[in-house]
Amino acid sequence: MATVEEVARRQRAIAEQTAQRGHTSVAQLATEFAVTTETIRRDLKALEHQGAIRRVHGGAVAVEQHITTPSQQHPAGVHTEATHMRHRQAIGLQALQFVPKPQAEIFIDAGATTEAFATVLARHYLGQRWHVVTNSPAVAKIMCAANIPDVSVLGGTLRGHGKALTGHTAIRALQRLRADVAFLGTNAVESDRGFATSSEAIAEVKREMLLRARHAVILSESFKAHCTSEVPFASFEEVGTVITERPLPASPLRCLRDANTQVVIP
Structure with missing residues (x-):
């Protein structure tokens, strides 16, 4: 079983890859990190809760980057509902x-x-x-x-x-x-x-x-x-x-x- 530190490291890497590529797939991530697809789905759920990615069917996409003015309340990078x-x-x-x-x-x-x-x-x-x-x-x-x-x-x-x-x-x-x-x-x-x-x-x-x-x-x-x-x-x-x-x-x-x-x- 992975340690808390290993899970956190993997999730950071997933977030970075998604941001760089614009999108990632569950199957691709499972292969790259040598874990099950169920593990990757749990990672993506946790990362979405943190606002780091947006889950979609089959994987995740990067949250949209945008420029905010001082009057805007939503933090940069959050693609809201x-x-x-x-x-x-x-x-x-x-x-x-x-x-x-x-x-x-x-x-x-x-x-x-x-x-x-x-x-x-x-x-x-x-x-x-x-x-x-x-x-x-x-x-x-x-x-x-x-x-x-x-x-x-x-x-x-x-x-x-x-x-x-x-x-x-x-x-x-x-x-x-x-x-x-x-x-x-x-x-x-x-x-x-x-x-x-x-x-x-x-x-x-x-x-x-x-x-x-x-x-x-x-x-x-x-x-x-x-x-x-x-x-x-x-x-x-x-x-x-x-x-x-x-x-x-x-x-x-x-x-x-x-x-x-x-x-x-x-």
Whole structure:
């Protein structure tokens, strides 16, 4: 068993590597430090609590560095949840242009960014004839609170801390449906694999939504381009549009352009 000093030394090294590289993966760190992936996940949890890194699916990203003025209260280097919410809201506002008017069949995936989009969509509901289908109880609640009358929730098994409905019931329901547009979240944007998520069960629902929609829109904060995740669910060629809050790194951006995938930035 490692001593307290050894754990602290390893965690300092992880924080330094993440800051230098911009991102690190659990698998990569486990190999480098010759420990289990469970040990690395505990390290990342501790480092996030200290504000040294931000955990993402499959690894960690460096906290965003920014300049503060004396009047600002947040310490430099802390990427707050309020910042992420602003990013997601900006992405959601851009996504509105992809909703057909005045009638639309819409798939909305589960996830923090798609929930933010649902909030924006709800604010812009003025009696449009929208049929919203979702695998997210949270998205359904947002839609119903806005008095959108035609909202369908897929059945299935709750995954991801109760945020996503998955499984055979959800898949069978989607196979009977079609949508004008599907709004999907992602855990990672990977140059070599495309878009990826945390489990096969979640990936299956995303793939089915994508398959059944005329147009697929990925809603993703830009830091996801520094992440890796376990299960790919779509290639760049299969997605029509990616909306993010700031320019992506050169490698995934080049892949998206090569695939003729539209990239929208507020």
